[in-house]
Amino acid sequence: MTPLRLHNTMSGKVEQFVPLEAGHVRMYTCGPTVHDYSHIGNFRTFLFEDLLRRVLLQQGYRVTQVMNLTDVEDRIIKKSAEHGQTIDEFTEQYIEAFFQDLDTLRIQRAEHYPRATQHIFEMVSLIERLTENRHTYVADGSTYFRISSFPRYGALAHLDVSGLKAGARVDVDEYGKDDPRDFVLWKARKPGEQSWETPLGAGRPGWHIECSAMSMQYLGEQLDIHAGGVDLIFPHHEDEIAQSEGATGKTFARYWLHAEHLQDATGEKMSKRLRNFSTVRDLLAEGYTPRAIRYALLTGAHYRSPLAFSTELLKAADSAVKRLDEFAVRLGSVGDAEAPAEIRDRWDESLRDDLNLPAAVGHLFEFIKAFNPRLESGKATAEERAGAMAMLRHANRILDVIEFPEAVDAEVEKLIAERQTARDRRDFARADEIRQQLLGMGIQLDDTREGTRWKRIR
Ligand code: AMP
Numbered sequence: 001m002t003p004l005r006l007h008n009t010m011s012g013k014v015e016q017f018v019p020l021e022a023g024h025v026r027m028y029t030c031g032p033t034v035h036d037y038s039h040i041g042n043f044r045t046f047l048f049e050d051l052l053r054r055v056l057l058q059q060g061y062r063v064t065q066v067m068n069l070t071d072v073e074d075r076i077i078k079k080s081a082e083h084g085q086t087i088d089e090f091t092e093q094y095i096e097a098f099f100q101d102l103d104t105l106r107i108q109r110a111e112h113y114p115r116a117t118q119h120i121f122e123m124v125s126l127i128e129r130l131t132e133n134r135h136t137y138v139a140d141g142s143t144y145f146r147i148s149s150f151p152r153y154g155a156l157a158h159l160d161v162s163g164l165k166a167g168a169r170v171d172v173d174e175y176g177k178d179d180p181r182d183f184v185l186w187k188a189r190k191p192g193e194q195s196w197e198t199p200l201g202a203g204r205p206g207w208h209i210e211c212s213a214m215s216m217q218y219l220g221e222q223l224d225i226h227a228g229g230v231d232l233i234f235p236h237h238e239d240e241i242a243q244s245e246g247a248t249g250k251t252f253a254r255y256w257l258h259a260e261h262l263q264d265a266t267g268e269k270m271s272k273r274l275r276n277f278s279t280v281r282d283l284l285a286e287g288y289t290p291r292a293i294r295y296a297l298l299t300g301a302h303y304r305s306p307l308a309f310s311t312e313l314l315k316a317a318d319s320a321v322k323r324l325d326e327f328a329v330r331l332g333s334v335g336d337a338e339a340p341a342e343i344r345d346r347w348d349e350s351l352r353d354d355l356n357l358p359a360a361v362g363h364l365f366e367f368i369k370a371f372n373p374r375l376e377s378g379k380a381t382a383e384e385r386a387g388a389m390a391m392l393r394h395a396n397r398i399l400d401v402i403e404f405p406e407a408v409d410a411e412v413e414k415l416i417a418e419r420q421t422a423r424d425r426r427d428f429a430r431a432d433e434i435r436q437q438l439l440g441m442g443i444q445l446d447d448t449r450e451g452t453r454w455k456r457i458r
């Protein structure tokens, strides 16, 4: 068996993955900024992290994953003030929506979701450590990281910062790659802004310090994997490295993984700023299923390639998911078996090759295509069908989009029971609604003297 290989942005190469502690992976994934609903571009990155997590688990590792919730930064401060709300009041609705969307897309939960506002003092202590190590200075009441004090600055983004003007500094949370300057760790209070009283003065943290402080608190001073979208490489992750390593003197993260962007149909990055985004909620309202959205974002392209979002992509995903469902139905109820080694190895090997899910899915559909004629002609033995089913289940531990017949059966039985209760209390409107819902699932009901029977009509 080949080992797991992952692309490391730091080296620019695909490397064999070896965690610091045998059998245990410590992983930090930058989470959403909860100033609004996350869009499906954000979810492309979160789904890539779900893929990474599931592959690590399938490789037999224990995983401790942290995803922060950025609930204090420029836009949040501005928007909550505009709404006359505290930060907590304003962000609550979006935090709740974020967790709902995670469930909709069947993204596995991380072990910890720390919030920035609940870790202000950990950030302050980290800044104090940086000050002891002579990496900071104060100007106009704000504390800055002096990047000339950290010679490795720019290593992740492969930047040349030698021509940098010393003392030039930046106060905003987001800025461009062509503008590396001393960045803010602690921002002095501005009138009308929510602030915290701390030994650094009244103010609030800059955006970058939260991830260094919280990763250290939950995962220790050194991580195995740090992940996010490519837009975070600079400045966010570069700044995280400076803050963490400037304080500890140790390598912060060993593997840096970055997902490419989801783009709109014209090739622009999907973003709030450009208003070219859709949310998960928008797509559900348009009638797309959660499974189609998950499948499209996960398998539409390898995570290191940009993916153009379109209705064709969603429609193709929808029909791929249906093909997988149908294959499961056709295999019928079969006993336990092992997946055939050849297809299983191809699938696993693709995933171990820097999480190449599109290739893995390609192999799976080839397998299905070759198997179907055997099913149709009745030549497939019970054992072969059981093997194919085992493969489908194996693939679904990563894909998580297939509805297996027995799961559908359970859902149908539940709805039929609910319909019976509605009829017993003479709520015929509800009973009829359930009949319609089942029809939508391709299930037809037949009320007989012995009770309600059902059959598939697709
Ligand atoms: P944010 O909520 O803006 O802090 O972003 C959350 C995550 O989504 C980060 O890892 C970003 O890198 C990622 N992200 C933002 N825009 C996109 C996009 N268009 N495609 C893929 N990932 C994105």
Ligand code: ZN
Residues within 6 Å of the ligand: 029, 030, 031, 211, 236, 240
């Ligand atoms: Zn971060």
